């Protein structure tokens with residue numbers, strides 16, 4: 001499994017889309033850093049300005065400002081990079097099943113489920129790397145310049161990676177019934193787009209019979225939106241306000257992956 | 270299924286590839302294998318021959334546990350196909366290998382070795398050796414830029430990465446130049462001398478004839494014949510007697526013994542038995558014929574194969 005993990009990481013990092021992704025993450029990270037100006041004031045105070053238009057400033061204190069900035073940066077990592085990383089990582093499953101390559105991989109002494117699980121973990125790692133590249137530089141710089149540590153960003157990273165992992169699980173399952181990477185990517189994107197919609201299902205006017213269906217869908221499907229909110233909240237407060245989205249998404253991943261690994265083991269190619 | 274010397278044993282393997290059309294009864298299911306039973310002993314080179322679509326690849330994929338039989342059973346190396354511990358002792362060159370774009374020859378071999386749990390320390394030594402052996406030493410290009418023949422050589426190297434006891438080669442000489450084919454044959458005979466077992470799939474009959482100890486002919490998913498190359502090419506007992514010159518007397522003498530066919534100064538006939546052959550020789554000598562050579566007429570494996578398949 002570890003062999004498969006490293007190979008999958010190697011494979012995903014050798015894809016152009018993954019390099020573009022990490023490159024872009026780096027560019028936005030640097031760009032955002034350039035927009036943020038920190039000026040030391042007397043009494044260990046700082047003026048922190050985002051952009052060059054001096055808006056009417058509100059004094060919310062340095063720590064709050066720093067967290068606010070990191071949170072803004074994270075907002076991009078949680079949307080754009082989730083989608084981007086999905087394009088880079090979802091094909092990790094279908095590429096395993098390519099004719100001619102499948103025969104090489106699946107005739108070796110490592111079980112298919114281990115190969116698949118290694119690729120799943122590599123996908124999650126790819127996202128975590130992108131997230132880190134996009135957000136950590138700002139957090140580290142703020143620590144260095146203002147002495148405010150935003151260590152909460154690492155927990156936020158785990159929350160977002162969990163959200164990404166649920167999409168990877170969907171991609172893994174969608175790679176089995178057919179060949180090619182389109183269905184895995186579409187499946188992941190669809191679940192991700194569906195999640196804010198399910199979160200706000202109560203606000204919608206729907207036929208009465210639709211409501212219980214949506215309720216159940218909400219309970220079952222990964223809660224990407226809520227995980228994103230939980231990450232922002234954690235950055236501000238340092239507390240996990242609701243555990244339900246976390247464990248229910250965890251259960252979703254476990255069930256979908258267990259089914260996928262079992263299917264790939266018993267499938268005849 | 271108890272004999273310990275059998276490296277591969279199958280019983281009545283059937284394989285039908287399901288499709289939506291057959292499931293919905295829109296088309297009849299065409300079986301790829303129809304009751305294949307075979308036995309391969311330790312240390313032999315076993316050749317499986319058959320036309321395209323005869324089911325050779327299907328059979329090998331079942332033996333490796335990549336594909337599952339519709340019915341029937343298979344055992345290899347005393348275990349079931351698909352068991353990781355068994356597969357670590359097996360090498361496989363697939364029919365149309367396709368390597369992922371990010372790999373080079375060395376990284377592919379390393380990956381394949383690690384998937385077979387070969388320790389990295391052994392791989393560091395073995396990979397350059399194998400690349401040297403298949404003639405790819407010093408090639409630094411990514412595998413996606415390899416020619417068909419280079420790809421095939423790399424495929425052979427990866428099949429040997431775990432020093433397997435049992436080797437499956439599906440069309441190993443496909444895309445190789447004559448020199449490469451010779452190298453593959455030499456490799457196979459060397460492996461046999463090391464006590465390894467080789468299961469060779471091919472439609473190139475001359476290759477098979479040169480190296481295999483035993484041959485099975487698969488025809489439309491069924492075993493048509495199993496035997497040694499000698500048995501298959503022994504022919505029908507026809508002989509050729511070559512003379513230095515032919516006279517009318519010699520022709521008459523020969524015609525008196527059997528129905529013969531003349532080809533310049535050589536005569537062909539099928540003796541009933543040894544006495545019949547000796548009688549022919551005596552009569553020819555009595556007519557003062559000068560015999561240059563007597564040879565049995567051999568059939569090529571190809572002729573034999575075409576005969577079996579046509580039947």
Ligand SMILES: Nc1ncnc2c1ncn2[C@@H]1O[C@H](COP(=O)(O)OP(=O)(O)O)[C@@H](O)[C@H]1O
Pocket residue numbers: 269286300301319320321322323324325326327328
């Ligand atoms: N994956 C598959 N799905 C459907 N049919 C297949 C598949 N693989 C092989 N077949 C069919 O099974 C038959 C045997 O094929 P194969 O085993 O590849 O023959 P060979 O290797 O002797 O050329 C052919 O009719 C082929 O079309």
Ligand SMILES: [Mg+2]
Pocket residue numbers: 322325326327364439
């Ligand atoms: Mg074939």
